[in-house]
Amino acid sequence: MTDEHYKWMRKAVDLAAQSISEQGRVDPPPAVAAVIVKNGTEVASAFRGQCAAGNHAEKCAIESAGGKDLVGAVVYTTLEPCSRRNAPKIACAQRLIDQGVGTVYIGLYDPNPKIFREGWKMLRDAGISLRDFPTDLRNELREMNAAFLSQYRSNGNAIGSATFDYVHSPIFTIGEPSVAIDTKWSHGASGVIHAYAEAGHIALARYAESLDEIDDPSAMDFNLDKQSVTANDGNIIIFRGPRENVYAIVKVEQVLSLDRGDDRNEVTFTYEIRTINVKGPLDEFLE
Template sequence: MPEENDRAHASAAVQEALRSVGNARVGAVLARESEVLSTGHKGERPNLHAEEVAIIKAAEADIDVSGTALYTTLEPCANLKTNRVPCTELIRRAGIAVVHIGSYDPNPRIYRIGWKYLRDSGISVRDFPADLRADAQEAAGNFTDVFTKGIGMNGGAKFDFTQNGGRFTIKVDDGDGSPSWQTRWTNCGASAIYMYGGHAGIVALARYANEFAEIDDADALDYGGSSVRVDVGSIGVMRNNHGHVLCKVVGLEPTVDHGGSGHVSVTINWEVRLS
C-alpha cells in the first residue's frame, strides 16, 4: 500500500537522522515503492548532506533512482553560497520524482526555498505525517533552538513566526532555572507585527519610544490588552514575575513564497530588566 510504504520510509529516515554526527541531525531514504534503495545521514561522509550521501551511495551501487521517492527529515538545501551543488539540484538531476519532507528549515532566510525549487522543477513535494514530523523535528536536536530562543540580558535574533506557534523564548542564561519570557508574535500587515500575552496584564507598547534607554519604568506602561501592535522601530514589552523583556522590532521580511504584507520573519533586539 502506498501510504504504508510512505510511512515506513519516513520513519526509517527519522531513524537514520538519529545516527547523524554533530548539529542538525538529518536522515534520508531513497525508495521505489516498498524497496529501500539507499540511505544517508549527516556526518556519514565528511561535509556531505544526508540527501547527497543517499544519492551518491545509490550511484556507487549502480542503482537507477529516476522516478523514485526521497524521504528526508529536513527540507533539502537550495541556495548554498559555495561552489557546491545544492541538494535540490542533485535531486532534480537524479530524476527523483517525489520528495517527502519531515520539517522545513527553521532559518527564515532558507525556509521553504528548497520546497519551492523542487516544486518549480516539476517534482512532487509532500509532507511527513504529523506524528513523524514531530519525530523529525525532535531528531534535529538543538539545531532548531537557534531559531526558537535567545540567550542573554541583551541580544538580537531573526526568526520565522509562522513556525513554533509564533513563540520565541528569551532566557537570561542557558540554565534550567533561568528567568525566561516566552514571547509570541503574529502577522499584522506590511510594517507591523502583533505581540501576544495571552491575556491582559502581560504585554504593553512603549509608544513613541525608539530606544530602550527612553523607557524609565516599564511597569508604568499600559498592560490593559492581551496583545499590542508593534511597528518596525517600536518597542513592545512583556512582563512576568522575573521582570521585563523589552523587544524592539528591527525588521520584517517575507520569504520566497510570500509577498506584499505576507511577512513571516521578524528581527528583534531585546533587553532584559530583572525585578
C-alpha cells in the same frame, strides 16, 4: 498513506538518529537522513555526516547510489532539502532536481526562516511531487531535533524571548517568515552591546522600560544616517522590518560579557512584533 511509504519513512527517521556532526560547531546541527527508493527497492540511504563530517544526508545518499539512474525515484528525507549553500557547494534541492527524482517526502520543514519552504518551492517548481511525513514520525523528528529547532524558537510567535551567544551567532531572526526581522548584534566594551540594522531601520526607545510603554513604534527616530544603537540591560530597541509597517520591539534583558568577568558572551532579550495600521488617503476619505 500506504504501509510501503511508511516503512521507508520509518527507516529514514531511525537512520537520522545516527547523524554525525562536524567538530567544533557552536550551533546544534540537525539529525537528518534520506532514503532513495526506486521501483519499490532501496537504491541508497544515508544519514547526515555518513560519507564525510557535516555532509548533508541527501548528498551522501546520492553519492552512495553510485551513479545509478534516479529518474523517477522516491526520496524520503527527514528534513526539507536545503535551498542554498555557499559556492561551490550545491544545495540538496538542486541535486535532487538534477537527478530527476519524481517524488520527495519531507519530515520537517527547515525552521530557519531563510530556508523554510524554500526547498519545497524549488522542488515543486521543478515539477517534483511533494508529500509530508505523517504526524507521529514528524513528532519523533521534532523530539530528536529539539536543540536544532530551539535555535529558531521565536518562529511564528509575535511575542517571545531569545538567548544566544552574540559573538558566535550574531544574527537572530525573529517573527514568522512572512514578517521576519533580522536582528544583528556585536560585542561592545564592558558589558554593552551594539545592535544593527539597515540604515533607517533601527532606533533606541529612550527611557522606555517595558514593551507596553511603546504606543507607536514608528514614532521613534529612524534616522537614515543610523545603522546601529548601543544598549545594555533594560534598554528597548525598535527594529523596523523589511516589510512596510512591521516592527520588532526588543527589550535587552541581560548582557553577559566575558571581558566583564561573566563566563560567556550572551544576550537575552524579550520582544514583540507589532504591525502598524497606516491609513491611506482612501481610508481617511471613507471616515
